[in-house]
Amino acid sequence: MPGSTAIILSDIGTGGSGQKISRLLKFFGVGHQVVAVDELFPLLLKKDTGPVQIFGSAAAFLRLFEKLEKERDKQWLLDARIHSAFCFVENGGGNPAGILAKLSVGTKAKLVAAKESSEPWKVSETAKDFTGLLTGLTVAPVAAASGLGPAGLVRGLHTETLIANPEGAVFLRLTFSGRPFFLSMTDVIDIDAPLPARDFDIRPHFLQAVPVVLYVKWAFAGTGWQSSETTACLVIDDPLLRPKYGHLNYEHLLGLMERLNFSTSIAFIPWNWNRSSAGTVKLFKDKQARFSLSVHGCDHTAGEFGGRDRARLAWKSRESIRRMARHRQKTGLAHDQVMIFPQGVFSGEAMAAVKHGEFIGTVSSEVISADPPARPVTIADYWEVAVMNYSDFPIFTRRYPWAGAENFAFDILLGKPCIVAIHHNDCHDGYKCLSDCIERLNKLNVKLRWTSLAEVIRRSFRWREISPSVVELEMYGSEVRLFNPSGEKKVFRICKRESTADAITGITVESQPVKWVFADNQVTFETDLFPEEAKTVTITYKPIPLDGIAGEGLGYRIKAGMRRYLSEVRDNHFQQKMFSK
Numbered sequence: 142m143p144g145s146t147a148i149i150l151s152d153i154g155t156g157g158s159g160q161k162i163s164r165l166l167k168f169f170g171v172g173h174q175v176v177a178v179d180e181l182f183p184l185l186l187k188k189d190t191g192p193v194q195i196f197g198s199a200a201a202f203l204r205l206f207e208k209l210e211k212e213r214d215k216q217w218l219l220d221a222r223i224h225s226a227f228c229f230v231e232n233g234g235g236n237p238a239g240i241l242a243k244l245s246v247g248t249k250a251k252l253v254a255a256k257e258s259s260e261p262w263k264v265s266e267t268a269k270d271f272t273g274l275l276t277g278l279t280v281a282p283v284a285a286a287s288g289l290g291p292a293g294l295v296r297g298l299h300t301e302t303l304i305a306n307p308e309g310a311v312f313l314r315l316t317f318s319g320r321p322f323f324l325s326m327t328d329v330i331d332i333d334a335p336l337p338a339r340d341f342d343i344r345p346h347f348l349q350a351v352p353v354v355l356y357v358k359w360a361f362a363g364t365g366w367q368s369s370e371t372t373a374c375l376v377i378d379d380p381l382l383r384p385k386y387g388h389l390n391y392e393h394l395l396g397l398m399e400r401l402n403f404s405t406s407i408a409f410i411p412w413n414w415n416r417s418s419a420g421t422v423k424l425f426k427d428k429q430a431r432f433s434l435s436v437h438g439c440d441h442t443a444g445e446f447g448g449r450d451r452a453r454l455a456w457k458s459r460e461s462i463r464r465m466a467r468h469r470q471k472t473g474l475a476h477d478q479v480m481i482f483p484q485g486v487f488s489g490e491a492m493a494a495v496k497h498g499e500f501i502g503t504v505s506s507e508v509i510s511a512d513p514p515a516r517p518v519t520i521a522d523y524w525e526v527a528v529m530n531y532s533d534f535p536i537f538t539r540r541y542p543w544a545g546a547e548n549f550a551f552d553i554l555l556g557k558p559c560i561v562a563i564h565h566n567d568c569h570d571g572y573k574c575l576s577d578c579i580e581r582l583n584k585l586n587v588k589l590r591w592t593s594l595a596e597v598i599r600r601s602f603r604w605r606e607i608s609p610s611v612v613e614l615e616m617y618g619s620e621v622r623l624f625n626p627s628g629e630k631k632v633f634r635i636c637k638r639e640s641t642a643d644a645i646t647g648i649t650v651e652s653q654p655v656k657w658v659f660a661d662n663q664v665t666f667e668t669d670l671f672p673e674e675a676k677t678v679t680i681t682y683k684p685i686p687l688d689g690i691a692g693e694g695l696g697y698r699i700k701a702g703m704r705r706y707l708s709e710v711r712d713n714h715f716q717q718k719m720f721s722k
Contacts, residue, residue, distance in 0.1 A: 147173035147361070148181070150197035150205065158231045161331045162196045162353075168332060168521055169357050170366035170605055178204050185218040192224035194360045200235035202228050206243050219318040226317065227356045229325040230292040237292045237326060244315045244322060245300075253309055255291040255326070258282060260306040262347060268301055268314065271359050274554060274587040275351065280547045282306075286337055286345040291326040304352065312352040325352040332521040339507055340538065341523040343551040354554060366556065366603040366615075368526070369624070373559035373582070373589040374597050375575075376481065376504065376539060378408040378437060379712070380565050382417035382425065387565035387712040391421055391432075397572055398431045401579045404591040408437035408481045411464035412705055415471065422472045433593035434476035435504070436461050438483040440693075440701040441708075446482050446491040447511035454491045455685035456692070458498035477595035479504060488512050492531035497644065497682045502527065502535045502598040502618035506562055524555050526601050527617040533638045535617040537598060542567070542578035550585055558597045559589060565712060596622070599677070607634075619680045625670035635678060636665045646681045 149162050159175065166173045176184055178201065185193065197205070209215060230237045238252045259282065266277040284290075294309025295302075302310035303323075315322045330349040343350060357365065380386035398405060425432040438445055439461040448454060458480075465476050480495045485507030492510075495503060508528045509515050522528055527535030539560035540548055549559055559582060563575060583589060590600070598618040607613050611632045614623070625631050639645070642659035649655065650668045657666035670676060693701070 146191055147171050147194045147196065148176045148184075149173060150181070150195065150201040151175045151177040157331070158198055158229070158329060161329050161333075164331075164333055164521070165329065165353060165357065166196075168524065169361065170603075171357065171361045171364065178208055181205065182208075182212065182215045182218055185222040191222075193222055194224050195226040197226070197228055198231040198235050199228055199237050199240040200231065202226070203236060203239050203243070216318065219320070223318065223320045225321040225323065225356075225360055227323045227325070227353065227360075229327065229329050229353070231328055232289065235292075240324065241295060244317055244324065249297040251296055252293040253296055255294050255311075256308070258306060258308055260308060262304055262306050262311070264351075265301065265303050265305075268303055269586065271314065272303060272355060273358070274550055274585050275355065276586050278547055278550060280344060280347050280545075283344040283347070285327075285349065287328070287330075287349060289328055289349075291348060293326055295324075295326065303355075304348070311348055323352070323356050327352070329353045330520065332524060333519055336508070336518045336520055336523055339509055340540070341520060342544070343548050344545070347547070351551070354551075358554065364605065366605050368556035368601075368603055369626075370590050370600060371553050371559060371587055372597040372600050373403070373561075373591050374433075374594050375403055375405045375561045375563070375579070376408055376435065376594065377405060378481065378562070378564050379410060379441070379708075380407060381413050381709070382407070382409070382421040384418065384421055388568040389565040391424055393572070394568075395424065395428060395431060397576060397579075401576060402583065402591065403579050404431050404433070404593065406433045406435045406477065406479075406594045409434045409465075409468075409476065410437050410439075410441045410705070411461040411468070412440045412701065414464040414468035417468065417472055417474075419472075422474050425474055433595070434465075434474065435479040435481055435594045436465055436476065436500070437481045439464070440705070441483045442701050442704060443484070444486045444511065446495075447486040447488050449488055449490050449512070451490045451494060451685060452688040452690050454488070454494035455498060456687050456690045458491075458494045458500070459684075459687075460692075462499050477501075477593055479594045479598060481505065482507075486511050487531075489516060489531045492534050492536075494685060496532050496534035496619070497685045501595065501620045502537060504537045504539055504560060504594060506539050506541070508536050508538060524557075525617075526556050526558075526603055526615075529617065529638055533640055534619075535598070537601065537617075542574050546578075546581040546585065549582055553585070553587055556603055558601045560594075560597065595620075616678065619682070621678045622675065623668070623670060623678065624675045625672060628672050630669060630671050632667055632669055634665065634667050636663045637680065638662060639664050644682045646683050649679050649681075651676050652679075 147166055149159055241252055261279045261281050264272050264275045264278045269276045291311045296309045301314040304312035311326045313324045327348040330346055380389050439457050478500045480500045480503045485505050488511050508518055518530055522530055527537045539562040541562050599620050599622040602616050602621055604612055604614040614635045616637045648657050655666050657664050
């Protein structure tokens, strides 16, 4: 990595926390090395050593300070070669009081026990340079997922508190040897651990994840993986294109979108392709910057994409595309080639079928497949821009409003898009829950680009500059939108994870074929962009053979039709009466 070098003190390098730090740095694209305390000063003496960021436990830093007391002539090395340091308390121990005493000479700082409290944790409002989009965020206390809370709380220290509650600070920015020294009173998260639930909730991991992630994003802002912009979209599942559906009124929704400035994608069930009203279609056409359509299954039957018959799933995927094409031909209304699985149910084979069926990506609240047994997904997998565990095809995660602004904010901090999900019955309160959520998101310290789901996928990637003229970029969907905002010509070196290259039929940039190579489980290719130039990249795949499958039987079609009509009766009558009581 050019510019900065991360060092993990080897006192923890062979232990669990050292490995956790190493995995975090690798995840964020930060080069690093493990160095013993006794070897740190010789390393810093090397002329080619740039500004160094040091990670270590409280115990490791105490050993470093003891060594410095014996070799005071080396103090200048820390002054000249250290950029900053991040210190954490490993496994709730490691003498946090000792490290605090070293860093707070001359103050009245003291360490107190961290007792269970109902007081929320709050991110500083005055350290915006460091806390970024999490500035001022409050998070209700939740028992730590690891079972380990803070090793203690700091009181009485006259310096920057970055995360605290009224009882004390748990994350601070101090100064040592004239350099920023960040002290976290908790251990760091293990991103290689299995996903603890159906999604990742930051609240039980807040103190283990937020301090170290904030530090890495701040300390390596110019060298690690970055995102160019944050795209956002609201997704509403199931409704037909009629003036009203259940608690949803499209004219009212449009007024809310224009007042609060957001966009909506309707997850449209292809079975309904011949049932849209002309007036609602016209509304969508007139307001294409606000309204868009995505694909919600095919018939929307229970678990229709949860099976393992690849040929049948391939037919189902193609049938959804055919029906949406008929809808476009009938109404003139375009749609996004983005799949949202009904009830979030999908199998690994379904992901393969969708990948080979002209879709550019999927969006889901669920990332655990219906396969027996379910394929493991780690925290690191979920933290990616999109989950890529199934056929190297992306699941862009979405959340419901009640996940809280803290989860959306942390997703954005990681480089993920901001996708909100609701159903029509979530509008039963006059859109209050939805409008409150959108207002909180728009108040975050980040500019959201509200757009369609297709544009969310095309604009969601990660990149880093590996030289002044070369940008390395990883794409996730089968399409990506490139843009060169600089004043110089840039070479974009693009890669996408693929376990095999056999299924790829071609890669094009602005519809022109480009040469690509396959190695190390990824395809790689290049394209040049002049200043202010934009290009679209597309990867196409071979269709999956249908093995003679020509459709569903009469009995299935009758049941599917009954399900759709009964669902409408439920949504437009029973649920409205239920919520009106």
